[in-house]
Amino acid sequence: MADPLATLLTERLGCRLPVIQTAMGWIATPGLVIASSEAGAFGFLAGAVMQPAELEAAILAVKKGTKQPFGVNFHMFQPGAAEIVEIILKHRDQIRAVSFGRGPDATMIGRFKDAGILCVPTVGAVKHAQKMVQLGVDMVTVQGGEGGGHTGSVASTILLPQVLDAVKVPVIAAGGFDDGRGLAAALAYGAVGIAMGTRFLMTRESPIPDVTKARYVGAGTDDILVSTKVDGLPQRMIRNALLDRIERSSGLGIWRRAIESGLAMKRQTGASFGELFRAAKGMTSHGGLTLPQAMMAASAPMLIQKAVVEGDPDHGLMATGLVAGRLADLPSCAELLGGIERDARARLAALSFPASTGV
């Protein structure tokens, strides 16, 4: 009998298991990508918050740490995007895929495809999946509303079959997945695998400081909420005093935080005001955001960085998927993926048992 875990995802991306470790700003660093891909998943490096030189150094670090193929996440509105595209193309010997939300047009997608790099965008709505397929992408990752970071309101159980019915390319299920049962369920829906962010954030190899990891471990589902005040788009976060303050803030407060975050982003990335403004403008044209919201969207990751890099979970923001509310451990990537493989195989075997015995 064919191996049920050998899917179009493992075949095309060249990994052992149909599991993707998604990109998460400042979290999907070389260490996590190496650990997840060595353990059998396909890892995406979080390039969307990196400058070109930093991204190239990170790509080289991954190449040094593993011979497995891996992916890079970026978006066309980030400072240095054109250079980043060239860097990704230059390393096409081991970069097998790119992921993005919005950005690359058909010409750019064509360039990646010509270089043998698969385009695997993440979408949160049926119409975005259809648009991406029209542009020529190879697969789509569908993120249900349970998912971490920016997220929609339609749950995976509804959105996944909707997208599966609407497009002809392979579909990867994301949003709320963390174990072998979820993988078996996603395959049963017709997906070619699962993509997980929060579960990989909560691993031993995830680079976030222990004090912040402890907040993720301690959070229950009631401690997690979706805020639209951080940057105007729904974003799922662990509740803390800062998020409560942001939730109560007025229009003026939003402008103040937009400017503060923009300045912090400028310091961090070395981007000019012009580049930041263009990044923000790019977002307004695609998402219907006001300029202060877009300034926040371009720079809100700085607040996340405070928690996940600086280890200050009281003064930073902790983006998360709802699934963190039921996770209370920090396995290694090898333990996590070993367990997912074992449990998925057990579930799939249990489901096919009646058929295989002729009952």
Ligand SMILES: Cc1cc2nc3c(=O)[nH]c(=O)nc-3n(C[C@H](O)[C@H](O)[C@H](O)COP(=O)(O)O)c2cc1C
């Ligand atoms: C802390 C955090 C940071 C994220 N950063 C990014 C990012 O930089 N780029 C991106 O495309 N998606 C980002 N995401 C979304 C994830 O890549 C992924 O789609 C999502 O976490 C899947 O849902 P799950 O958390 O339920 O597994 C982030 C998610 C989290 C939790």
